[in-house]
Amino acid sequence: MPQEIERQYKEILRQYVMxxxxxxxxxxxxxxxxLIQKNIAPEEVISIHKAALEEMFPELPMNVWHSFDLLIxxxxxxxxxxxxxQSLLEQQEEIKVEMDLAANVQRTLLKTTVPEVAGLEIGLxxxxxxxxxxxxxxxxxxDLKNAGVAVADVIGKGIPAALCMSMxxxxxxxxxxxxxDPKKVLDIINRIVEKSVDDDMFISMFYGRYNVExxxxxxxxAGHEPALFYDAQKGEFSELHAKGLLxxxxxxxxxxxxxxxxEYGDFIVMMTDxxxxxxxxxxxIEQEIIASLIHSLRDESAQTIVDTVYKExxxxxxxxxxxxxxxxxxxxxx
Amino acid sequence: xxxxxxxxxxxxxxxxxxxxxxxxxxxEVGFGTVDQARITTAISELARNIYxxxxxxxxxxERISEGGSFGIxxxxxxxxxxxxxxxxxxxxxxxxxxxxxxxxxxxxxxxxDFKIETVLGEGTVIKATKWIx
Ligand SMILES: Nc1ncnc2c1ncn2[C@@H]1O[C@H](COP(=O)(O)OP(=O)(O)OP(=O)(O)O)[C@@H](O)[C@H]1O
Ligand SMILES: [Mg+2]
Numbered sequence: 006m007p008q009e010i011e012r013q014y015k016e017i018l019r020q021y022v023m024x025x026x027x028x029x030x031x032x033x034x035x036x037x038x039x040l041i042q043k044n045i046a047p048e049e050v051i052s053i054h055k056a057a058l059e060e061m062f063p064e065l066p067m068n069v070w071h072s073f074d075l076l077i078x079x080x081x082x083x084x085x086x087x088x089x090x091q092s093l094l095e096q097q098e099e100i101k102v103e104m105d106l107a108a109n110v111q112r113t114l115l116k117t118t119v120p121e122v123a124g125l126e127i128g129l130x131x132x133x134x135x136x137x138x139x140x141x142x143x144x145x146x147x148d149l150k151n152a153g154v155a156v157a158d159v160i161g162k163g164i165p166a167a168l169c170m171s172m173x174x175x176x177x178x179x180x181x182x183x184x185x186d187p188k189k190v191l192d193i194i195n196r197i198v199e200k201s202v203d204d205d206m207f208i209s210m211f212y213g214r215y216n217v218e219x220x221x222x223x224x225x226x227a228g229h230e231p232a233l234f235y236d237a238q239k240g241e242f243s244e245l246h247a248k249g250l251l252x253x254x255x256x257x258x259x260x261x262x263x264x265x266x267x268e269y270g271d272f273i274v275m276m277t278d279x280x281x282x283x284x285x286x287x288x289x290i291e292q293e294i295i296a297s298l299i300h301s302l303r304d305e306s307a308q309t310i311v312d313t314v315y316k317e318x319x320x321x322x323x324x325x326x327x328x329x330x331x332x333x334x335x336x337x338x339x
Numbered sequence: 340x341x342x343x344x345x346x347x348x349x350x351x352x353x354x355x356x357x358x359x360x361x362x363x364x365x366x367e368v369g370f371g372t373v374d375q376a377r378i379t380t381a382i383s384e385l386a387r388n389i390y391x392x393x394x395x396x397x398x399x400x401e402r403i404s405e406g407g408s409f410g411i412x413x414x415x416x417x418x419x420x421x422x423x424x425x426x427x428x429x430x431x432x433x434x435x436x437x438x439x440x441x442x443x444x445x446x447x448x449x450x451x452d453f454k455i456e457t458v459l460g461e462g463t464v465i466k467a468t469k470w471i472x
Contacts, residue, residue, distance in 0.1 A: 048373050048376060052372060052373045055372075077372055077373055077376050078376045078380075081377060081380045082380070082439065082441065085380075085439075085440030085441060085445045085448060085449070088440060088448050089431050089432070089440035089444065089445070089448075090440070092431050093431050093432055096431070
């Protein structure tokens, strides 16, 4: 094979030395593509060039031949750098495949079903910035009178965050009871997290529970973004604040718990900081812009609202998500 | 065992001497210009590691033949600190100059066979073989 390459190269070189046309150069470049595919190192190429030249112009002075030896020596490192680059690319490909598999496992493992309770519409969108999601949603419901939702956000993103999620899931799984008070839920999860994670891993979490009979939304927060409450009658938003430390900092925390009565058309927007900290190159997207966007969609279904908000914010950020993005809406429909 | 010649590595200049020896040997054994340059580069890397990390040691070049094939072995040995994590060192991108294709993985690529023996606190012996194609 090398002999064949040498022969072909010599022909291309001969043509070019004779005529110097663009076509000859084009042929040369196409040939180099073949060389790369065949893993011919740059020092080899120079050696092929030298050999071809020796055959065509044997009478060239010695200095010229010596100069090629220096060039060959110089090109060895380029060849090595190229080979290393090649192998790093292959490794990257392997990691990508592995990440895809892991993301799949995560999706299956952390799957949660949106509950159905009378008079309440639930909309949910959760999109990871990278492959693995550091935001987590867990629904806890008796599919009758209570619909609870946990919105958690591990500070940081990617794999470490994703690994942390399963802990929350198993903590929530152990609860079972959809009538549990939000402050109690946070207390239990906090104890689990505090025991199991490093000091430098923090998780914020919001837990809200809607009760059908009383039309009341009860909530508590562990250092999470405040939820937004839309009052349909007044046509305005207010923030649902609740005091409470991030999960996993100290074992004993008393979480504040509040409630809000929901009327027809009211809705509650729960989110992670991937929503509130949406950024464009010019800076953060103003909270008011997001609020007015949601306001303009107030008559749509809960799912349409979250989907549309996601699409709009994605567009505003030039389709670059900097953080995992999660938005949940509880909307009272009758 | 074939004919062996060697260079002690004590100063940076000895790296050049080791290169020179390697190139001469490679030429005499019958390697072409490109392979001569590859062998020399491998020697350069190994000698520089001895100089930088072990302080002193030696590079030996042994001529070998087997069933009508000829080649050489570079033996780089020192009584330095040894290498704690060989697997890491053999990973692409680990060397200090990462991404330039140099270092031990580069040596492995340049040669046909690469063997390393290292004991912490006792030293390192690396044998790299190349055959004429
Ligand atoms: N003979 C040796 N004795 C002890 N440690 C060594 C020896 N050779 C290499 N090492 C260790 O292995 C590491 C990797 O060596 P390698 O030659 O691959 O890369 P580098 O010397 O760090 O950088 P580069 O060679 O690319 O400039 C070194 O940083 C050094 O810690
Ligand atoms: Mg080195």
